[in-house]
Amino acid sequence: MHMDYTGLATIAGAAKSRTLQITGMTPNEELFRNLVAEHQEMVINTCYRFVFNREDAEDLAQEVFIEVFRSLDGFREEAKLSTWIYRIAVTKSLDHLRRMKRIKRFSSLKRIIGVEDPAEQIAAPSADNPAEVLTGSERGRILQDAIGKLPDSQKTAFLLSKQEGYSNQEIADILKTSVSAVESLVHRAKKNLHDKLYAYYAQH
Amino acid sequence: MMKQRKEDIEKEVGRTMMLLEKMESLEVHHLFRVRLMQRIKREYGGELNTVKSRISRSLDFRLAFVILLIIINFGSAMISLRQNDSKASAGISEMIDNLSDDYSSTEFAYYDQTASSPAETMENQAP
Numbered sequence: 001m002h003m004d005y006t007g008l009a010t011i012a013g014a015a016k017s018r019t020l021q022i023t024g025m026t027p028n029e030e031l032f033r034n035l036v037a038e039h040q041e042m043v044i045n046t047c048y049r050f051v052f053n054r055e056d057a058e059d060l061a062q063e064v065f066i067e068v069f070r071s072l073d074g075f076r077e078e079a080k081l082s083t084w085i086y087r088i089a090v091t092k093s094l095d096h097l098r099r100m101k102r103i104k105r106f107s108s109l110k111r112i113i114g115v116e117d118p119a120e121q122i123a124a125p126s127a128d129n130p131a132e133v134l135t136g137s138e139r140g141r142i143l144q145d146a147i148g149k150l151p152d153s154q155k156t157a158f159l160l161s162k163q164e165g166y167s168n169q170e171i172a173d174i175l176k177t178s179v180s181a182v183e184s185l186v187h188r189a190k191k192n193l194h195d196k197l198y199a200y201y202a203q204h
Numbered sequence: 205m206m207k208q209r210k211e212d213i214e215k216e217v218g219r220t221m222m223l224l225e226k227m228e229s230l231e232v233h234h235l236f237r238v239r240l241m242q243r244i245k246r247e248y249g250g251e252l253n254t255v256k257s258r259i260s261r262s263l264d265f266r267l268a269f270v271i272l273l274i275i276i277n278f279g280s281a282m283i284s285l286r287q288n289d290s291k292a293s294a295g296i297s298e299m300i301d302n303l304s305d306d307y308s309s310t311e312f313a314y315y316d317q318t319a320s321s322p323a324e325t326m327e328n329q330a331p
Contacts, residue, residue, distance in 0.1 A: 036240060040232050048230050058233065062240050069244055143220050162224045197217040 036065055039082060042165055043089045049159040050093035052144050060096055064089045083173045086166075090156055090174060097148060146196040150189055157182050158189035 043064050048057035067088050075084055147155060156175060160166045161182075166174075172182045 036237050045229050065240055139220050143223050197220055201213045201216045
């Protein structure tokens with residue numbers, strides 16, 4: 001396989017990724033494989049925090065790495081390579097949530113005007129992961145709805161702070177802000193989320 | 205009663221927020237990377253093997269634009285140079301003409317007149 005990985009070789013030197021080593025047949029391909037291997041777990045779990053669904057998280061992670069592959073030429077070393085990749089993951093996840101919100105609105109509109117949505121007939125995929133069973137529950141849906149109502153910056157700071165592997169400094173780098181701003185965002189997100197959930201349970 | 209209700213709600217909120225803490229990390233599917241590489245190969249790698257496509261890919265738009273600018277610059281420079289050449293040759297011939305005409309021009313007519321007229325007047329005045 002001979003693919004054109006323009007820019008990877010130059011970035012490899014600059015990016016402080018430990019495992020980026022030229023090892024095999026096609027150096028650039030090997031570099032990209034190592035890059036994926038190094039970051040795939042963080043990327044998938046980052047997306048999973050946002051979408052609460054394994055399949056969607058994996059699809060999004062693929063999109064993230066394809067974007068990384070396409071945009072490596074544009075990487076300017078202003079941030080660490082890992083920060084840049086995780087920022088793409090956050091952006092893709094937020095885009096996905098917005099898209100889902102639009103679809104939801106559209107389908108509820110269809111329901112109002114009496115048009116049946118075939119997508120609603122499809123059964124939800126079975127969840128074999130305990131976390132998915134948990135998040136697939138009614139409580140999980142309520143939590144997801146409440147998180148969905150938070151502003152993007154609060155949502156991102158809060159969800160990343162809940163994931164292992166992200167320090168406040170890294171979250172600040174991803175959001176292009178300061179550590180104190182991240183702390184403030186997380187604090188406000190917690191309070192907002194609490195208020196929203198409280199309002200929900202008070203009504204139901 | 206009211207206090208009890210509030211406590212119940214707080215408990216529910218606490219339990220729901222705990223879900224995030226309980227969320228376990230996903231383990232990456234062993235085929236994730238394989239699928240990803242296949243997709244990249246399918247979308248970007250399929251046609252990259254041929255020399256033709258490599259050349260066309262290497263001809264980046266920016267590079268093409270720079271080349272176009274250079275060509276335009278070079279072309280305009282050549283055109284202006286040619287025009288200047290013809291202008292220069294025309295200028296030289298004009299200058300020669302002017303030089304030859306200089307002493308016949310009205311500005312120098314004074315000297316002709318001064319050279320001739322006083323003498324003439326003196327001659328005329330001489331007995």
